[in-house]
Every structure is written in C-alpha cells, then in structure tokens.
Amino acid sequence: MKITRRSALALAGSAVGAAAATRAAAQDGKEVTLTILSHKVHEIVARGLAPGTTGGDIAGEWAKRNNVKLVWITADIDPMHDRLLRELTLRSTAIDLAFVINKYATPRMSRLLEPLAPWNQKEPIEDFKGIPPNLIASTTYNNSLFAIPFRHATTGLHYNQAIFKERGLSAPPGTPDEVIDYARKLTFTRADGTKVNGLTVPAGAGPFAVLSMLNMFGAELMDQKLNVKVNSPEMIKALRTVHELYKEGVLPSNYATLSIDEVITSVQTGQAAMVFDPFARYTIYNDPKKSKYAGQIKVIPIPADPASGRKIVAMTEIWSMVIPKNSTHKELAWSLIRDLSSPANTIRAALNGNGPIRPAAYNDPRLKEKLPYTQQEQIAISQATTIPSSYDASGQVNMIFMEESQAAVLGLKTPEEAVASMQKRIVPLVKR
Amino acid sequence: MPKALRQLLRAFAVLVVFCWSAGPILFVVSSSFKRQLDIFAYPPKVVFQPTFDHYVALWHQWDAFLPTLWNSVIASVGATVLAVGVSFLGGYVYSRYSGKLLAISAVYMIAIRLLPPIVVTLPLFPVVDYLGLSDTLTVLILLYASFWVSMCTMIIKTFIDEIPTELDEAAFVDGATHLQTITRVILPLSLQGMMAAAIFVFVYSWNEYLFALIFTTQNAKTAPLVISEVMDAIYGTDWGVLFAGVTIQLVPVVALVVLGQRLLVAGLTAGAVKG
Numbered sequence: 212m213k214i215t216r217r218s219a220l221a222l223a224g225s226a227v228g229a230a231a232a233t234r235a236a237a238q239d240g241k242e243v244t245l246t247i248l249s250h251k252v253h254e255i256v257a258r259g260l261a262p263g264t265t266g267g268d269i270a271g272e273w274a275k276r277n278n279v280k281l282v283w284i285t286a287d288i289d290p291m292h293d294r295l296l297r298e299l300t301l302r303s304t305a306i307d308l309a310f311v312i313n314k315y316a317t318p319r320m321s322r323l324l325e326p327l328a329p330w331n332q333k334e335p336i337e338d339f340k341g342i343p344p345n346l347i348a349s350t351t352y353n354n355s356l357f358a359i360p361f362r363h364a365t366t367g368l369h370y371n372q373a374i375f376k377e378r379g380l381s382a383p384p385g386t387p388d389e390v391i392d393y394a395r396k397l398t399f400t401r402a403d404g405t406k407v408n409g410l411t412v413p414a415g416a417g418p419f420a421v422l423s424m425l426n427m428f429g430a431e432l433m434d435q436k437l438n439v440k441v442n443s444p445e446m447i448k449a450l451r452t453v454h455e456l457y458k459e460g461v462l463p464s465n466y467a468t469l470s471i472d473e474v475i476t477s478v479q480t481g482q483a484a485m486v487f488d489p490f491a492r493y494t495i496y497n498d499p500k501k502s503k504y505a506g507q508i509k510v511i512p513i514p515a516d517p518a519s520g521r522k523i524v525a526m527t528e529i530w531s532m533v534i535p536k537n538s539t540h541k542e543l544a545w546s547l548i549r550d551l552s553s554p555a556n557t558i559r560a561a562l563n564g565n566g567p568i569r570p571a572a573y574n575d576p577r578l579k580e581k582l583p584y585t586q587q588e589q590i591a592i593s594q595a596t597t598i599p600s601s602y603d604a605s606g607q608v609n610m611i612f613m614e615e616s617q618a619a620v621l622g623l624k625t626p627e628e629a630v631a632s633m634q635k636r637i638v639p640l641v642k643r
Numbered sequence: 644m645p646k647a648l649r650q651l652l653r654a655f656a657v658l659v660v661f662c663w664s665a666g667p668i669l670f671v672v673s674s675s676f677k678r679q680l681d682i683f684a685y686p687p688k689v690v691f692q693p694t695f696d697h698y699v700a701l702w703h704q705w706d707a708f709l710p711t712l713w714n715s716v717i718a719s720v721g722a723t724v725l726a727v728g729v730s731f732l733g734g735y736v737y738s739r740y741s742g743k744l745l746a747i748s749a750v751y752m753i754a755i756r757l758l759p760p761i762v763v764t765l766p767l768f769p770v771v772d773y774l775g776l777s778d779t780l781t782v783l784i785l786l787y788a789s790f791w792v793s794m795c796t797m798i799i800k801t802f803i804d805e806i807p808t809e810l811d812e813a814a815f816v817d818g819a820t821h822l823q824t825i826t827r828v829i830l831p832l833s834l835q836g837m838m839a840a841a842i843f844v845f846v847y848s849w850n851e852y853l854f855a856l857i858f859t860t861q862n863a864k865t866a867p868l869v870i871s872e873v874m875d876a877i878y879g880t881d882w883g884v885l886f887a888g889v890t891i892q893l894v895p896v897v898a899l900v901v902l903g904q905r906l907l908v909a910g911l912t913a914g915a916v917k918g
Contacts, residue, residue, distance in 0.1 A: 246860075251872055284860045285872060297768050297857065305778075305860065405685050475879035480683050495879050501679045 244280045245543050248295055249310040251285040253362070253530070256565035257551060265581065266562035273550045279543060288312060295535075299323035303537045308544040311358060313349055313529040314417075319603045321357040325534040328356045330545045337553045341569045349597055350531050358531035359548050363566040364489040365527040365588060365595050366423035367510040369496060374407060374484040374504075383511050387427040390485070390514065391452060397484035398461045409461045411483040414620075415468040418612045422598060423487045423526045425449040425616075429519050432612055435599055437641050441612070442634035450619040450626035457620050467617045479503060487513065489528075490588040491566055510584050512591040527595035529568070561585070566592075604640035611636050668893070675886035682882050697883035701891075704881075708869045708888060715865040716895070717780050718855075719848035722787035726795050726844045727837050733792065734799030734836075735829060739811070752793035760790065764857050771858055778860045786858070787848040795840035802836025803829060838903050846896055866892055 247254075255261050257270040274281045284306070286294060292315045298304040300323070311320070331339065342360060350358035368390070370383050378397050384390040394409035401407065412420045422432055428449035433439045440446075456462045463469060463477070475495060477483040479502040495501060496508035512523035532551065534544045550556060558575045561567040566588070572578065573589040598609070611633060619629035674682045676693040701708055737749060776782040806829060814824040855865040870892065873885045 252878065282861060286856070286868070287871060287874070290856050290871070294856070294860075301769060301772050403685060472874065472880045476683055476882070480685070492879070501881075503680060 242280050245307045246282045246305050247308045248284045248306045253310045254283045256560045256563040259563045264563040266559035269556050269559050304535050307538045307540040309533050310530050311533050314600050317603050317605050318352045321352050324357040325536050326355045336549050358533045360529050360531045360568040362530040363527045365525050365592050367490045368513045369510045370485045373507045386514050394461045408463050408483050410485045412487045413469050413471045413474045414466050416471045418609050420487050426524045429516050439638050442630045446630050447626045453620050490584050493584040525591035525595035608637050671886050672890050675890045679883045697887035700884050701887045711864045711869050712866045718783040719845050721784035722848040723841050723844045726788035726791045727841045730795035730799050733796035734803050737800045738803035756793045778862050780863045782858050786854045791844045798840045799836045802833050806832045842903050
C-alpha cells in the first residue's frame with residue numbers, strides 16, 4: 212500500500228480520536244474492553260490463578276480501578292507470536308497489549324510496535340532504574356524502547372536427590388566434568404526394567420536449553436555484539452562430549468525430538484536424573500500430585516568450567532510487554548504495563564510464580580519463604596545471558612543451530628564439520 | 644494348513660489390528676480416569692481406582708473448554724450442512740451432464756484441493772479482517788466447507804452415478820419438474836453418499852486447528868485450540884486434564900460414525916429398478 216501524506220494524517224487522526232474516545236469512555240463510567248494476547252502463564256501470574264499462590268489478582272485490581280474489562284487471548288508460544296505478527300500487519304488490531312518472548316523480538320517486529328520511551332517520559336514506570344539495564348537494552352533497538360520486560364526464565368541444573376542417593380552420590384556436581392561423570396553414573400536400568408537416563412535436555416524444543424548445556428563448556432552461539440562464535444574449540448569439545456553421552460545412552464535415544472513435556476514427565480517419573488531447565492520448573496517437578504519424587508528434585512546454577520574464571524553459567528529468556536502501533540487503547544495498555552511493572556507488583560507476580568525482572572524482588576522475605584529455589588535463581592540471573600535476537604533472521608539462525616548441532620550429536624556429522632557449516636550459514640544471516 | 648491353525652492366525656491378526664488402532668484411544672480414555680501419578684507408571688496400571696478429578700479440573704481450570712466445544716459443534720454442523728448441500732447439487736450436475744467446461748472445472752476443483760491450507764491463510768487473513776469476519780463462526784463454516792466441497796462433490800457424484808437414469812426419466816414422464824426429481828428421487832437415493840461425505844467434513848471440521856488458530860481469537864474459538872493450550876510449553880502438560888478434554892472431544896465423532904454406519908452400509912438403491 213502506498214503511504215501518502217493524506218493517509219498518514221488520516222491514520223494519525225483516527226489514532227488520536229480513538230485514544231480520546233477511550234479516555235472519554237473511561238471517564239464517562241462506561242466499561243472499556245482491553246484485549247491482551249499472551250501465553251497462559253502470563254494470565255496465571257498476573258491474576259494469581261495458580262492454586263496455592265499468594266500474590267493475588269494484580270491485573271484484576273487494576274481493571275476494577277479503571278473500569279476496564281480485561282480479555283485474555285492465550286495460546287502456546289509459537290502460535291501466539293504468529294497471531295501477533297499477523298495482527299500487527301493489519302490497519303488496526305483488537306490486540307491492545309501483548310507479551311513477546313525475546314527470540315521473537317526482532318527489529319522487524321519492533322518497527323510494528325509502539326515506541327514506549329515517550330510514554331515512559333510522560334507517565335514513568337515507578338523505579339524504572341530498578342529494571343537491569345541489560346534487560347532494557349535487549350528491548351531497545353536504534354535507541355527506541357519497544358517493550359518492557361516482565362518475566363524471565365533462567366536455566367539451572369535440576370537433579371533428583373533420591374536417584375543420587377540410590378547411585379551413591381551425596382552432593383550435586385560442582386564442575387562440568389563432574390556433571391558428565393555423574394550423568395554416566397546415574398544412567399542405569401532398574402530391576403523392573405525402567406531405564407534411567409543420567410542427563411536430559413529438551414533438545415527438540417529449540418536452542419535455549421541445548422545452548423545452556425553447551426555453555427557449560429564455554430561454547431556460545433554468538434556474543435552480545437552479534438559476533439558469531441560457533442566455530443570455536445569450546446563448541447567442538449562440547450558437541451563431541453554430548454555426542455559421546457548420546458552414544459553411551461546417557462542421553463535419551465530420542466534426544467533430537469525431546470519436547471519440554473517429555474522431559475518434565477521423565478523427571479517426574481524418575482526416568483531422568485538431571486536436566487537443564489528453567490528454575491521455575493522446580494514447582495512442577497516437586498508437585499506431589501504429579502511427581503513421584505516430590506520434594507526430592509533440587510536445582511542449582513549450572514557450574515562453569517573453572518578455566519573460564521567463572522563459577523556458574525546461565526541463559527535466560529525474557530518475556531516483555533508491548534503495545535501494537537495499530538492498537539486503539541494505547542493509554543490504557545500503558546497504564547496496565549506501568550502497574551504490572553511496579554516494584555510491589557513485581558513481587559506479587561513473583562509470589563504467583565513469575566520470574567521477577569527486578570533483582571530487588573529476590574530480597575523480599577515472602578519470596579524467600581514461599582519459593583526456596585529463588586535464592587539459587589538470583590545467583591544465576593546475575594550471570595545470565597540471552598541468545599541475541601537483535602537481527603531479523605534470528606528465527607532462521609536458531610533453526611540452523613538446531614539442525615547442525617543435532618547432526619553432530621547424533622553422529623551424522625563430525626563436530627568439526629557441523630560447526631564449520633554453522634559458521635558459514637549463520638554469519639551472512641546475522642550480518643545481513 | 645490345518646483349519647484350527649488358520650483360525651488362530653486370523654484371530655491373532657485381528658487382535659494385532661485391534662491393538663494397533665484402538666490401543667492409543669483406549670490409553671487416552673483410560674488415562675483420563677487415572678490419578679496423574681498412575682498415568683505413566685511402569686509397569687502400566689491396568690486395574691485402577693477411577694477418578695473424575697481431571698474432568699473436574701478441566702471444568703474449573705479451563706472454563707473456556709465447554710463454550711468452545713459448543714463453537715466446535717456450530718462450526719462443524721454448519722460446515723457439514725453447507726458442504727454437503729452444495730456438493731450434492733454439484734455431484735448431480737457432474738453425474739448427469741457432461742461437457743468440456745465441466746471436465747475442466749472438475750480437474751480445477753481437485754487441483755485446488757491439493758493446496759496446503761497454510762498457503763491460503765496468508766492472503767486470506769487481511770481479507771477476512773477487512774470483511775469483518777475475523778473471530779466469527781461464519782468464517783470457519785465457509786472455510787471448512789470450501790475445503791471439502793471438491794472432495795464431497797466427487798464422493799456424492801459416484802453415488803449418484805449408481806442411480807439409474809431411468810429413474811429420472813420415469814419421474815419426468817410422470818410429470819415431475821427438475822427440482823422435484825432432484826429432491827424426491829435423487830436426494831433420498833443419494834443419502835448414503837451424502838452421509839459418507841458428511842462424516843468426512845464433520846470429522847475434519849471438528850478437529851481442525853490451523854484455520855481456527857488464525858481466524859479466531861475469542862468469540863469463535865474452538866475446542867482444539869483450548870486442548871492445544873493444555874499442552875503447555877511452560878508449565879508442562881497436565882496429562883490427565885488433556886486426556887479428559889480429548890475424551891470429551893472424541894465422543895461426538897465416535898457417536899456420529901457409529902450412527903452413520905447404518906446409513907453407510909444400507910443398500911438404498913437395492914431393487915430400485917425392479918419390476
């Protein structure tokens with residue numbers, strides 16, 4: 212469509228008109244509907260829907276104060292982002308606020324989102340500086356802030372204390388070599404025929420968990436300045452080690468297609484002794500209704516190679532709140548973003564099971580008491596890095612990494628061949 | 644080969660086929676009544692104390708499931724009626740008339756059926772939005788019916804082909820109009836084929852995910868979307884609740900096929916031209 216001055220003015224005029232109408236409707240006491248597109252998890256933590264949580268209905272209270280009806284449209288991660296991208300390309304969308312995971316937050320998407328810095332200047336988020344600058348940087352392209360971080364999922368190493376005891380191990384591993392050594396010792400077949408894998412990882416669900424594992428050996432996909440680093444001795448060593456574990460049966464035979472569901476079930480049923488997975492899974496691993504080993508699955512930060520000078524490594528995924536440029540209730544959407552981002556509500560959402568993006572939240576005594584894993588998570592998040600996504604081909608690069616790394620693990624390629632191919636295919640996409 | 648051995652082998656083959664086809668369904672249905680901890684127990688628990696906890700949890704935690712199930716009913720029935728109705732008329736024309744244009748259109752209908760549905764969604768999304776049909780059951784009914792009209796037309800055509808043209812001629816001789824011939828002679832005798840076509844459309848519409856995902860948000864959301872949400876990528880799947888939802892989702896389809904079987908096997912045209 213050709214954008215003329217007239218059409219731009221008409222669009223701007225209609226946006227201003229819509230905003231004025233929204234405010235007028237709210238002031239007139241008429242209930243306005245605000246539509247939110249998110250994963251179910253965001254509704255659960257913002258409304259306190261999970262049984263046993265104590266943070267309360269944060270979004271509901273805001274809606275009541277502002278005479279707004281909240282409509283949550285929820286879907287799984289990939290479908291909801293697909294839907295959001297389609298909505299963003301329309302003339303106007305019914306979606307007023309959406310939650311976006313960092314791997315999808317590319318510059319291309321950011322151009323379709325409302326710049327939030329002017330809103331934050333006009334009506335600032337309380338203690339905005341309390342949100343770590345690296346998180347703000349991950350939602351800022353070309354000096355334009357397009358999203359406000361809301362939730363993080365940071366990987367740790369979960370281990371089954373009961374299986375450790377069964378195999379004569381008394382403490383969790385402290386180095387990557389110990390992780391590998393323990394994984395071998397923890398691989399066995401029970402008398403009833405159940406196979407126990409010493410280590411597992413949801414390798415079929417994307418590069419996040421796999422990179423967390425490889426990161427332990429100092430391997431990385433690229434640094435934060437987008438320098439591709441797959442063709443490194445660390446990556447070759449890491450892939451070779453994982454290949455050996457796969458060959459020995461330490462990793463499950465369906466490694467390449469392992470979904471998050473399968474991994475969770477294998478940990479809950481005691482068919483996996485250790486897993487690289489976000490800290491927040493602690494709750495479901497220890498849910499007495501679902502887990503045979505409730506109370507016995509512990510989590511620690513992932514140990515780093517001592518030679519690297521670091522004690523731990525961690526990778527994190529960030530969910531952020533965005534306002535579509537073509538939405539009609541921007542003012543109300545910003546008001547809800549401000550409310551959900553406040554220091555007090557960050558703690559309340561954390562009590563509802565959210566990964567708090569404000570480090571100060573971890574000092575809250577209620578959090579320490581209710582969710583013991585958060586103390587370990589606090590250590591991990593302080594060192595955590597994200598998979599950079601500040602280039603448009605981010606999704607494609609993730610797919611290439613999955614394809615090549617799995618080929619190396621399954622033995623279809625040597626690690627050297629796989630990393631050389633990765634480097635060759637990824638560099639042009641990142642530099643484009 | 645001795646008769647006894649032959650019978651034994653036949654029984655074994657039937658058992659294998661039964662386990663192969665019914666095993667996963669039985670696993671899902673029985674698991675919906677098991678405690679969460681027993682679902683993946685090893686060795687599997689065949690005898691267990693049934694529980695309705697998962698059905699209660701589905702009701703409480705996924706309160707959108709029942710309304711969306713109703714949406715599924717409307718979309719599936721609407722699409723089935725529309726597709727079969729249109730296909731019947733199309734099938735009649737293809738069966739009773741011939742010509743170059745008809746032959747070309749028949750090939751065209753089959754050819755477009757080969758397009759993967761995802762291809763259509765890209766250009767269709769802004770159009771549906773422009774027409775104000777986004778998040779309505781109307782768009783689902785139209786899409787589901789459109790995708791099956793070609794196949795249903797061919798299915799019904801083959802059934803109408805079996806109806807002797809002498810019956811049409813007899814009706815015309817008796818003074819019936821074209822419309823009367825179609826509705827009073829051809830339609831009753833084509834019911835078998837229409838039912839077969841209806842089952843195809845209904846089962847497809849009932850389980851359809853892609854179009855529902857793309858073209859609905861809340862008002863017209865269907866049950867498969869809610870079931871897909873239960874298969875959660877963050878908290879992990881609540882298997883018991885998922886199996887409860889799938890069991891409920893299975894019931895209408897199984898009922899339809901069981902009921903429809905009678906019509907499918909009945910030889911409606913038997914003896915039609917006798918005497």
